[in-house]
Amino acid sequence: MSTPLTIGALSKQSGVNVETIRFYERSGLLPAPQRTPSGYRSYRAEDVRRLRFIRRGRELGFSLEEIRELLELAAHPQQPCASADRMVREHLDAIETRIRDLQNLQQELRKLGNCPSAEAEHCRLLEALDERHCCQHPDD
Structure with missing residues (x-):
């Protein structure tokens, strides 16, 4: 023992x-x-x-x-391990969905980053958070 x-x-x-x-x-x-x-x-x-x-x-x-x-x-x-296989498939599906969501988030953040404005008034991120579009950015 x-x-x-x-x-x-x-x-x-x-x-x-x-x-x-x-x-x-x-x-x-x-x-x-x-x-x-x-x-x-x-x-x-x-x-x-x-x-x-x-x-x-x-x-x-x-x-x-x-x-x-x-x-x-x-x-x-x-x-039988069918229930374990089911769990793996469900988790894999959830992970793949999260990956897609994260890739979409990554794309959005790339659009908002590297703002050419020197002033917060025209900051892309602040505009997006405030749901305003006061400026047209050339690469939008």
Whole structure:
């Protein structure tokens, strides 16, 4: 049996901060740990693996509820992974939409940048924010 871990050691080994570990416990993503006679939390190596799984899922953009589903699927490796494939497709669609939105935003900001006016009165960005068009810019 491996040596029990304190919450600090668990945090260091998993890369998840202490407050987040406590949050995951309260939300049921991480099982409640054993307690020492003095009341300190005592974790196992499986908790490190589980937290790394959760952390990586969050890095990939999955919600806590989706991670809960993925943890359930990982606990039953004989089940089909259609739900995991569905989640990946949904996330990919969302990311592609965000990329398009960011590219549109980038285009708009390029139009507004490098304003030739020396005065704020004719600043392209301020005009856009104020929804006014007091000046015609040659490259609009």
